[in-house]
Amino acid sequence: MIDLIQSIYHALGLSINATDGDVGGILSIVFILLGCLFMYLQPSGTARVEAPAKIDKKSEPVKVVAPKITFKERLTKGLSQTSQDVFGKLSTLFSKGLDADTLEEVEELLYSADMGTAIVSELIEALESRVKKGEFTPEQFKMFMFEFLKNKMKDVQTKVDKSLFSFEAGSGTKVIMVVGVNGAGKTTTIGKLATKLTAQGAKVVVGACDTFRAAAVDQLQVWCDRAGATMIRAKEGANPSGVGYDALQTALNEKADYCILDTAGRLHTAGNLMDELKKSKTVLQKLDATAPHHTLLVIDAITGQNALRQAEEFHKTLELNGLILTKCDGSSKAGSAVSIVSTLQVPIAYIGVGESVEDLDEFKLDDYLKALLAL
Ligand SMILES: Nc1nc2c(ncn2[C@@H]2O[C@H](COP(=O)(O)OP(=O)(O)OP(=O)(O)O)[C@@H](O)[C@H]2O)c(=O)[nH]1
Numbered sequence: 001m002i003d004l005i006q007s008i009y010h011a012l013g014l015s016i017n018a019t020d021g022d023v024g025g026i027l028s029i030v031f032i033l034l035g036c037l038f039m040y041l042q043p044s045g046t047a048r049v050e051a052p053a054k055i056d057k058k059s060e061p062v063k064v065v066a067p068k069i070t071f072k073e074r075l076t077k078g079l080s081q082t083s084q085d086v087f088g089k090l091s092t093l094f095s096k097g098l099d100a101d102t103l104e105e106v107e108e109l110l111y112s113a114d115m116g117t118a119i120v121s122e123l124i125e126a127l128e129s130r131v132k133k134g135e136f137t138p139e140q141f142k143m144f145m146f147e148f149l150k151n152k153m154k155d156v157q158t159k160v161d162k163s164l165f166s167f168e169a170g171s172g173t174k175v176i177m178v179v180g181v182n183g184a185g186k187t188t189t190i191g192k193l194a195t196k197l198t199a200q201g202a203k204v205v206v207g208a209c210d211t212f213r214a215a216a217v218d219q220l221q222v223w224c225d226r227a228g229a230t231m232i233r234a235k236e237g238a239n240p241s242g243v244g245y246d247a248l249q250t251a252l253n254e255k256a257d258y259c260i261l262d263t264a265g266r267l268h269t270a271g272n273l274m275d276e277l278k279k280s281k282t283v284l285q286k287l288d289a290t291a292p293h294h295t296l297l298v299i300d301a302i303t304g305q306n307a308l309r310q311a312e313e314f315h316k317t318l319e320l321n322g323l324i325l326t327k328c329d330g331s332s333k334a335g336s337a338v339s340i341v342s343t344l345q346v347p348i349a350y351i352g353v354g355e356s357v358e359d360l361d362e363f364k365l366d367d368y369l370k371a372l373l374a375l
């Protein structure tokens with residue numbers, strides 16, 4: 001081997017003597033080169049750079065399927081802000097132990113959640129006696145709140161008329177009149193409701209009784225077209241009662257399952273506008289003495305304490321039999337719902353947590369309270 005190397009040196013014109021070290025060095029280089037060659041020829045492995053695979057033009061494009069979010073998840077997400085802001089803080093207070101000072105802080109937080117004076121006083125009284133009995137962990141406190149609030153609402157909630165959620169073919173036209181202050185979410189909710197009902201196979205006629213704004217009517221027309229519902233509209237400025245009458249007449253002629261009436265937003269303090277709603281109701285009764293079967297007040301959950309005043313006024317004028325709580329996805333305090341339901345003894349029928357159709361669903365008390373209390 002040394003001779004071979006010596007002759008290579010010689011051929012290259014190098015006047016150096018080959019040594020054992022040179023043999024070792026050259027053998028190492030040869031092994032390294034062989035190793036590289038071996039790895040390159042392997043069919044797979046990290047050292048081999050694969051050529052990009054050819055795209056098969058015939059193959060189907062990859063479909064990206066958005067994960068299905070249940071309404072319960074939407075509700076929990078929507079109410080998470082309220083839950084953290086109010087009930088999260090309450091739990092922290094309880095984890096520190098309860099004395100007169102902390103009880104005062106609890107009271108303040110409950111007021112900030114728009115629970116209303118009557119409910120807060122009752123809650124504080126009940127809390128005092130519970131706390132005296134012994135230790136109260138944050139989890140026990142949440143369960144206590146859950147039971148307390150549930151008891152305030154559960155009997156009223158049983159009054160919800162199920163014909164709002166599903167229909168029985170041939171059982172006549174159910175008239176739903178939707179009222180509320182400006183911007184509460186009436187038109188959007190009616191759009192979602194019409195979509196849900198037609199999807200079940202119900203025949204729906206919608207009356208655009210908000211004749212003050214052409215844009216509001218167009219907004220409703222888009223929803224109705226999409227839902228496959230018939231919409232009755234009149235010229236801007238027409239008498240709203242007349243539109244309601246025409247819509248119900250059409251619904252009766254067509255044997256529709258539902259006639260939903262969208263009304264213009266109004267302040268509960270505007271006496272003449274409130275009277276106009278009352279008149280619309282009477283006009284409907286010329287066609288069906290039992291109409292409207294549902295008079296629903298839409299309440300924006302962000303409204304807070306004023307919501308109770310609104311509800312009281314609308315109830316006094318129209319005898320509400322249901323509420324729709326919208327915008328529970330905003331940074332609402334959502335506690336006003338409890339005080340309205342228990343004060344007026346009117347149940348919440350639907351709850352909205354966003355602007356799409358999937359964001360409206362039947363109000364389920366346990367789900368609502370669990371989302372509110374992060375249980
Ligand atoms: N985030 C959120 N927005 C909502 C919800 N419901 C309605 N909205 C939005 O609230 C705004 C007002 O909704 P409308 O349906 O026009 O309210 P309205 O009560 O008909 O209003 P007026 O007819 O002007 O009295 C719109 O931008 C809706 O998209 C909800 O549950 N969540």
Ligand SMILES: [Mg+2]
Nearest residue numbers: 186187210216
């Ligand atoms: Mg509207």
